[in-house]
Amino acid sequence: MTIKDRIAAEKKAAQALIAKGEENLTDGEFEQLKGHHAELKKLTDRMELFEGAKSALDAVADGPAKPAQAKSARTMGEFVVNEVKGAGMSFAQAKAVGFETAEFKAATDVQMTTEQGTDKIGYAPYLEQVDTAVFAHRRPLTIVDLFGSAQLSGQVLKYPVFGKLEHEELMTAEGKAAKHSHFPAPTWVTDKVGKVSVMWDVTDEMMEDLPYVVSEINDQNDYTMSLEEEDQILSGDGSGDNINGLLGRIPSNSAIADDDARTVEDRIFHAKTMIYENTGFNAEALVISPADYEKLRLKKDANGQYYGGGFFLPAYGGTGQLVIEATPWGLKTVVTPAVEDGNCIVGAFRASGKVIYRGGRKYKATNADGTKFAQDVTTNKLTQRMGLQVKYPYGFVKVSTKDPVQSPVMAASAGPKAEAEAKSAAKASK
Numbered sequence: 527m528t529i530k531d532r533i534a535a536e537k538k539a540a541q542a543l544i545a546k547g548e549e550n551l552t553d554g555e556f557e558q559l560k561g562h563h564a565e566l567k568k569l570t571d572r573m574e575l576f577e578g579a580k581s582a583l584d585a586v587a588d589g590p591a592k593p594a595q596a597k598s599a600r601t602m603g604e605f606v607v608n609e610v611k612g613a614g615m616s617f618a619q620a621k622a623v624g625f626e627t628a629e630f631k632a633a634t635d636v637q638m639t640t641e642q643g644t645d646k647i648g649y650a651p652y653l654e655q656v657d658t659a660v661f662a663h664r665r666p667l668t669i670v671d672l673f674g675s676a677q678l679s680g681q682v683l684k685y686p687v688f689g690k691l692e693h694e695e696l697m698t699a700e701g702k703a704a705k706h707s708h709f710p711a712p713t714w715v716t717d718k719v720g721k722v723s724v725m726w727d728v729t730d731e732m733m734e735d736l737p738y739v740v741s742e743i744n745d746q747n748d749y750t751m752s753l754e755e756e757d758q759i760l761s762g763d764g765s766g767d768n769i770n771g772l773l774g775r776i777p778s779n780s781a782i783a784d785d786d787a788r789t790v791e792d793r794i795f796h797a798k799t800m801i802y803e804n805t806g807f808n809a810e811a812l813v814i815s816p817a818d819y820e821k822l823r824l825k826k827d828a829n830g831q832y833y834g835g836g837f838f839l840p841a842y843g844g845t846g847q848l849v850i851e852a853t854p855w856g857l858k859t860v861v862t863p864a865v866e867d868g869n870c871i872v873g874a875f876r877a878s879g880k881v882i883y884r885g886g887r888k889y890k891a892t893n894a895d896g897t898k899f900a901q902d903v904t905t906n907k908l909t910q911r912m913g914l915q916v917k918y919p920y921g922f923v924k925v926s927t928k929d930p931v932q933s934p935v936m937a938a939s940a941g942p943k944a945e946a947e948a949k950s951a952a953k954a955s956k
Contacts, residue, residue, distance in 0.1 A: 529573050532671070536566045554877065561674035561876055568675055571886040576748065579889045580741060664749055668860045669756045672811050672875040676915070678719060678884045683913060686712030690804045690920055719884050719913040720762070720769040722754050730902040744906065751887070751908050759881060759914050760864055772871070772879070775916045776924050780804070784868075784926035790822060791833075795855050797872035797923035804920040807874035812857040814870035818927040819861045823852065870925050878921025884911035 540562040543555055551559070693707030724747050762771035780800065782793045798809040814822070825833050834852040853859045857872065865871065887910045893899045916922075 529569055533566060533569045533573070536562050536569065540566065557674070558876060561880075564675045564677070565671075568883065568886070575887060575889055576744075579744065579891075582891075665753065665863060667749075667752050667756050668862050669760050669813065669864055670752075670881055672813070672858075672860065672873075673759070673914075674876045674880045676880045676882050678882045678913075681719065681884070683717045683719060683882060683915060684714060685717075685915060685917060687715050687916070688712045688918055691806055717770065717913055717915065719882065719911050720758060720767060721909060721911050722751055722758070723907065723909040724751055725905060725907045727898070727903050727905050730904065733904070747906070747908060748887075751910060755910065755912055756864060758912075762914075769913050771914060772916065772922065773924070775914075775919050776871075776922045777919055780920050780922065781924040782926060784928035784930070786926065787930050789930065790818075790925075790927050791825070791854060793925045794857070794870070794872055797925050798855060798857070800923050801872065801874055801921055805874065805878065805918050807877040807918070807921050809872050809874050809923075810858055810877075811860060811875055812854060812870060812872050813860045813862065813865050814927070815865045815867045816861050816863060817867045818870060819851075819859070821927070822854065868927055870927050871922060872925055873922040874918075875921075878918040879914060879916040882913045882915050884913075886910075 540559060543551060543559045543562070546555070688709045689712075691707055691709055694705040696705050696707075698704050726743065726747055728743065758769050758771055760771050761773050762768040763774060764770035782788070782797060782800075786793055788796060794812060801807055801809045823832075823834050827833060835849060840847075840849075851859065851861065887908060890907045890909075891904055893902070893904050895905050898905060
């Protein structure tokens with residue numbers, strides 16, 4: 527998804543909330559509007575930054591106009607133009623003095639593809655087809671957009687981390703006092719803001735001769751920055767220069783392991799329940815690897831029907847539109863290789879965490895580095911300072927996507943094949 531597409535999506539979401547009217551918005555919707563506003567500002571700044579940088583690079587790449595060099599004539603018209611210009615005359619002057627050209631092509635010349643004309647090129651350029659360049663596959667960036675965002679004015683971020691929502695049995699008899707619920711005292715956490723940066727060199731000749739390739743190199747470096755940002759937000763381990771990512775902040779008791787007897791789809795729904803019970807937030811998204819999603823999407827019932835609908839029609843030949851990438855339990859489903867096979871994440875992302883930024887993404891260019899000026903080499907640099915804030919770690923649940931191991935007794939009711947598989951799995955685990 528391009529930056530323009532993301533800006534359009536954020537505007538659409540914000541306008542939908544604004545249309546409800548200020549008096550009708552809930553606290554949660556105000557938070558969503560705040561998140562959309564911050565995201566719009568970030569994306570707009572990013573767009574302006576790179577449009578300005580691209581314009582500057584294009585101006586350098588284009589440079590002063592160079593006089594066009596005459597090419598070998600392919601037609602009689604080109605031949606006449608070249609002859610007149612070669613004589614240093616205008617067409618008016620040529621007409622006045624009765625200018626006469628040499629022969630364009632002798633009648634006895636053999637028609638050949640090459641070895642013709644002063645440059646010996648002939649018709650060879652017609653045989654060459656220059657196609658668009660091929661660059662490496664780009665993994666779609668999806669994780670950062672699940673969170674809200676905020677700007678940081680200082681260099682260190684300190685904030686409270688809240689535990690589970692505590693409450694008693696809520697059923698109350700007539701005339702009795704209502705039960706209380708509350709968050710326990712928070713633990714104050716200090717997070718560092720990390721810096722993502724990348725630097726690359728381009729010669730002046732390349733900027734002048736291959737502006738398209740230079741713009742692609744700049745764009746690829748911008749994408750590499752965003753990819754590293756996403757990887758850090760999800761799985762940064764907090765060591766060295768890394769930030770502390772989401773996976774390292776999910777509590778051990780906010781996980782559903784592979785020894786859980788539930789099926790994967792039931793575990794995902796139970797994760798929604800856990801989040802609501804522990805924080806009061808509604809889970810909004812599922813992040814899952816392509817291989818794990820494929821197993822979930824292709825599950826069938828005892829009649830061989832796909833639970834999520836077949837490859838031609840919805841489940842059981844029902845009516846309606848076929849959804850290829852169905853969303854389990856109504857959760858926004860992000861299928862990405864950023865998550866390793868074996869576990870998925872269910873979360874209330876916007877309510878529980880934010881991506882924090884210290885300023886915007888900065889672009890710098892210089893040739894005053896060592897011998898770069900003498901070599902006509904320009905050094906380009908991109909920098910972004912960012913981090914992750916997770917005030918409600920119980921707003922996320924890590925769910926194992928490994929199938930539960932059925933006992934032979936439970937599998938017997940599912941048929942001989944299931945019973946044999948269960949016995950084999952039980953034997954292998956010993």
